[in-house]
Amino acid sequence: MIRRIEDIKERIKCGRAVVLTQPEISRMLEERGEVSLKDVDVVTTATRAVMSGTYAVLSFPLAAPGSFIRASSARINGVPAWPGPCPNERLGMIDLMVYGTSHSISRPEYGGGHLFRELVEGGEARVEAESEDGKVIERSIRLEEIPYARIFSTRNAFKNYVAFVNPRSLPLKSIFSRIEFPPHLAAATVSGCGQINPVKNDPYLETIGIGTRILLNGAQGFVVGTGTRSLPTRPNLLGLADMHQMDPEYMGGFLTSAGPECIGSWAVPIPVLNETILNAILQQDRDIPLTIMDVNVRQKIGKSSYGDVWDSVDLRVRFDPERCRGCSVCTAEPVCPMRAILIEDGRVMRDEERCFNCGLCVSQCSGGAFQGRLGAIHLGERTIPIQLRQSDRARAMKLAERLKEEILDGSFGLTEMVERP
Template sequence: MERSFSDIRAKVDRGEAVVLSAQEVRKILEDGERQTLEDVDVVTCATRAVMSGTYAVLSFSVAPPGSFLRAKRAWLNGIPAEVGPCPNERLGIIDLMVFGTAHSRDPRYGGGHLFRDLAEGKEVKVEVETDAGDVFRVDVALSEMLQARLFGTRHSFKNYSAFVNPSDERVATIFHAALFDPCCNGASVSGCGHLNPVQNDPFLEAIGVGTRILLNGAEGFVLGEGTRSSPERPNLSGFADMYKMEPEYMGGFVTPCGPECVTSWAVPIPVLSDLILESIAAPDRSIPLPVMDVAKRREIGKATYGDVWEDVDLEVSFSPDTCKRCTQCIPESICPTGAIGFRDWKPTLDRERCFNCGLCSSACIGDVFRAHLGSLHFGGREVPIVVRQSDRLRAEKLAEDLKRRILDGSFKMTEMVDRISP
C-alpha cells in the first residue's frame, strides 16, 4: 500500500476520511477486525511525559522605554532566566529564555510549574537586574506578553526506558519521584507505548519538518530531529505558542534532584504505507522496553511496554473515606505534582494535577489511593512498577482531542517540507 499525503488530506477536507485515535485502532484489532484498519486514513497518536528538554522564550515589557540600558539577570517566580541574545537597548523590554528544568529558590517549584501557571492565566512575579545594578519588579500574565513560545529540544522519544536500582543504596535521580529503593525493589517507567507518535512512524515517513502538531494542546510544528536522536531511538524537536496551551497537559514533576517538566504531544499520522500500518498495529507487548541501571545508565535487561500498559490501571482510584489519618501522610509529601491535600482532616485529590504516576498507591496504608501498576519482567526477574513518568490516560485524551479537531476541521494537517534523518 502506498498513498500520498495530498490524497489523504483531500479526503479529510471532503469529510470522507476515516480518522481514528491509536487506542481505537488497538480496540479494533483486539476485536479481530483487521479489514477495518486497512481502511484507516489518519491515526492520531500522543504522549504525555516528563520531558526535560523544554524551554520557553518570553518577551514582554518590564518598564517604560528609557528606564534602563539593558537587562543583566532576571527571575520569574524566583526561577532564574537567561536574558537572551537581544539587548533591547533602552526599550524596557526583555527577551527571556526559561528552562523547564530550572529551579526556583523553592526546591519544589521549577520551570514546568511556571509554564503551567502562565497557561492557567496566573500573574508571575518578575525581577530584573540591570547592568547598572538597578532592580525592576513587575507582575506579568501570559496575555500581557508580546511573545510566549515553548520549544522542545528533544521530545516524544520513540518511547524511552525503565529504570531499576540494583545497588544496595538508595539513589537520588530525576527518574523517580522519591529516593530510588535499592536491590531492584521497584521500577520507574517512561514512554506511552503503542500510543507514542514516533513509535507509529518509526522511519519518519509521515512526520517531518513542518508537520502540524498539538503541543500541550496548542497548535505548533515539528522543527526537526531532537538532540540525541538516532535511527534506533528517534525523537523530535518542535514548538508552539503558549497562549492556547491547556494546563492539564503540562506542569512540573518534583524529583529528588529537583523539579522536572511535563509536556504533551499529539501528532496525526497519515497512513501512507504498509510500514506505518504495521507499526500502528503493533501492541504494547511487542514494543521493547530497555531496563536500565539508574546509577550507571547501563542497560541490564529488556522488558516490553505490555508490562507497563496492559492489564493495569491507567488512573489511580481515590477513596477518601478509608483514610486512617496517619501522623504523617507519605503520599502527600511525595506526590510529584502536589495533587494531594487535606481539608477538614480528609484527603483531597486534584484530578487536574494528578499525573497518574501511581506512587501514592504503594505509600498509602489506608487504600485511599489504589492502582495496579504491573511489573517488569526481564532476565527471569519480576520487578514491581512503583512510579510512572508517563501519563497514558491523558495521552489518550489528547489523541482523542486531536481526532475531534481533525474531523471538525479546526485542525488542518500539514505536509512536511523536508524529511527528518535522525
C-alpha cells in the same frame, strides 16, 4: 498501495475520511484480526510525560523606554531566566529564555514547569531583573501581557523510553524517582506511552518532519526537526507552539528526589500512507521492547516489553476517601510529584485535574485509599513491581481523541513536511 497526504486531506474535506485514535485501531485489530489500508486514513497518536528538554522564550515590556540600558540577569517567580541575544537597548523590553528544569532559588520544589503551567492558567508571576547599569527592575506580569510566549523543545517525544531500577545496595536520589530510589531491585520506574506514542507509529519519520502540524500541550504547533541525542534507532522530536493557546491540563512541573522536572504533551496525526506505516501502527505494547537500565550508571542491564507496563493495568489511579484511615501523618501527601494530594480540615482530598496517574501513592498509602494496578517488569527470573510511572497514558489518550475531533471538524489541518529531518 501507496497514498498521498493530499488525497487524504481531500477525503477529510469531503467528510469521507476515517480518522481513528491509536487505541481505536488497536481494538479494530483485536475484533477483526486484521486491518488494511482501506480501513483507515489517519491515526492520531499522543504522549504525555516528564520531558526535560523543554524551554520557553518570552518577550515583553519590563519598564518604560529609557529606564535601563539592557538586562543582564533575571528571575521569574525565583526561577532563573536568561536574557536573549537581542540587547533591546533602552527600549524597556526584555527577551528571556526559561528552562523547564530550572529550580527556583527560594523554593526548591518549584521550577520552570510549574511556572509555565501557572502562566497558562492565568496566574500572575513576579519578574526581577538586573540591568547592566546596576538597576533592579521588578514587575508582576500575566501571560496576556507577554506578546511573545513560545514553548520550544530541545528533545521531546522519544520513541518510548526506558525502565530504571537500582541494583546497588544504597538508595539513590534521581530525576527518575520522587522518593529515593530503593536498592536491591525493589522497585522500578518507567516512562513511555507504548503503542500510542507518536514516533513509535511512524518510526522512520515518513510523515513526521519539518513543518508537520501537531498539538503541543493542547496548542497547535509544528515539528522543527529531530532533537538533540536523536538517533535513527531512537528518534525524538523538536517542536514549538504558542503558550497563549495551551491547555494547562497537559503541562506542569513534576517533583523528583533530585528536584522539579517539566511535563510536556504531544499529539501527532499519522497519515496512513503505506504498509510500513500501518504495520508500525498495529504494533502492540507486548511487541515493543523496553530497555531496563541501572539508574546509577544509565547502562542497560536487561530488556522487557511495554506489555509489562500497559497491559492489564489501571491507567488511572483510583482514590476512595472512605478507605482513608485518617493517619496522624499522611505518608502519601508529601511524596506526590504533582502536589495533587491535599489535606483540608483533617480530610485527605485529591485534585483530579493535577493528578498525573503516576501511581506512587498506591505504594505509599498504608490504608489503601489510593488503588491501582501498575504492573511489573521482568528482569531474568526477577519480577520487579512498578512504583512510579513518569508517563500519563490516560491523558495522552484524551489528547489523541481531541486531535481526532479537531481533524474531523476542520479546525486542525494536516500538513505535509517540507523536509525529512
